[in-house]
Every structure is written in C-alpha cells, then in structure tokens.
Amino acid sequence: MDADTTFPQFKESLAYQAQLLARLTQNDYMARISGSGIAPAQAYVLGELWFNEPLSQVDLARRLEIGKATVGQTLARLERAGVVERRRTQADRRVVMVHLTEKGRQLRRPLADATTDQIALLETRLGKKRADELTALLVYANQQLGNAYPSAVDIDED
Known part of the structure; x- marks a missing residue:
C-alpha cells in the first residue's frame, strides 16, 4: 500500500480545521x-471581570485556562490603557485583586455587542x-484533550 494513500490529508484533519476555525473567528472578532x-x-480577561469582579491574577489564569505570566502581561497592558487596576487587599497585603476602572466598565456594551453579532453570524451561516x-x-x-497535549498548554512554573 502506498504511504500517500494512508497518510491523512492535513487540510481535512481535525487539528487543521480547528485551527482554521479559530483563525477565522478570531480575525472576525478583531475586526468587530x-x-x-x-x-x-x-x-x-475583561469578560471574566464583568461577571466576577474583583479577581486575582491566579483566578483569572485558572478561569481562562492560560498561564499566570500570560495573564500578568495582559493585565499590564490593560492597566496601561486605564481599563483595570490592581489593588492589594486590606486583609492580606500580599493578595492583589484586579478591578475594572470606569473605562473598563464602559467597554462592556461594545464588546458584548461584537460577541452577540458574531454569534448571530455563525448561527445564520451554520444554522x-x-x-x-x-x-x-x-x-x-x-475538555478531553486539555491534558493530552502538555507541551501545548501555557504553563507557568512556580
């Protein structure tokens, strides 16, 4: 049997199609x-805070299933933009909680509308x-594959 007949066409693979769908929807959302x-x-990150403010960096990382360092970089950008602020708690000065600023709260409607519009488009196109x-x-x-590919997971070493 010829190796080419048994080797799956990469464009029809689940991994390729999942990556393509992610890229298409990401580009659409970025434009919106x-x-x-x-x-x-x-x-x-803002979405998590709109529903669960305040949250710690560790909680955000856990909820978004990404590394603490990645969340930290994102929070730094959001802080520079004046959208969030990090505050130490009075009860334990070692604990830092992330809070939305008024500017961050004002972004909720336009970002939620973009999400709603994208979902409507997907439902129209796909049913x-x-x-x-x-x-x-x-x-x-x-959920099933999250632990199957450890090298692809954004893990921060403590």
Whole structure:
C-alpha cells in the first residue's frame, strides 16, 4: 500500500480545521472590536471581570485556562490603557485583586455587542442547531484533550 494513500490529508484533519476555525473567528472578532483599542485576549480577561469582579491574577489564569505570566502581561497592558487596576487587599497585603476602572466598565456594551453579532453570524451561516452542536463538540474535545497535549498548554512554573 502506498504511504500517500494512508497518510491523512492535513487540510481535512481535525487539528487543521480547528485551527482554521479559530483563525477565522478570531480575525472576525478583531475586526468587530478594532475601534475599542482592546485585543481579543484582553476582552476575555475583561469578560471574566464583568461577571466576577474583583479577581486575582491566579483566578483569572485558572478561569481562562492560560498561564499566570500570560495573564500578568495582559493585565499590564490593560492597566496601561486605564481599563483595570490592581489593588492589594486590606486583609492580606500580599493578595492583589484586579478591578475594572470606569473605562473598563464602559467597554462592556461594545464588546458584548461584537460577541452577540458574531454569534448571530455563525448561527445564520451554520444554522443555530449546527452552531450549538459544534460548540458543544468543541467544549467536549477541549475538555478531553486539555491534558493530552502538555507541551501545548501555557504553563507557568512556580
């Protein structure tokens, strides 16, 4: 049997298609929020804070499933933009909590609208049922594979 007939075509592979979907949706989202001055990764941090403010850097990293150092870099950019501020707690001065500023709160509506508009487009193009099924399948795949690829995970060593 010829090796080329058994080797899967990479463009039809799950990994390639997942990466392509991520790139397409990321580029679309970036275009939708371009006027805000916020990058998609920053919007995800803000999203967590809009519903759970205040949070520590460790909590943000855990919730977003990324490394503490990556969250720290994102928070530094958001602080420079005047969107968040980090404050030490009175109870334990070693603990630093992340709070939204008024500017950060004002970004909620335009970023939420961009997300809602993107979801509507996906549901129109794919159909609501297929979009929901694809989302559920991706959630399941990410949960099952999250620990299967340790070299791809953003891990900070303590």
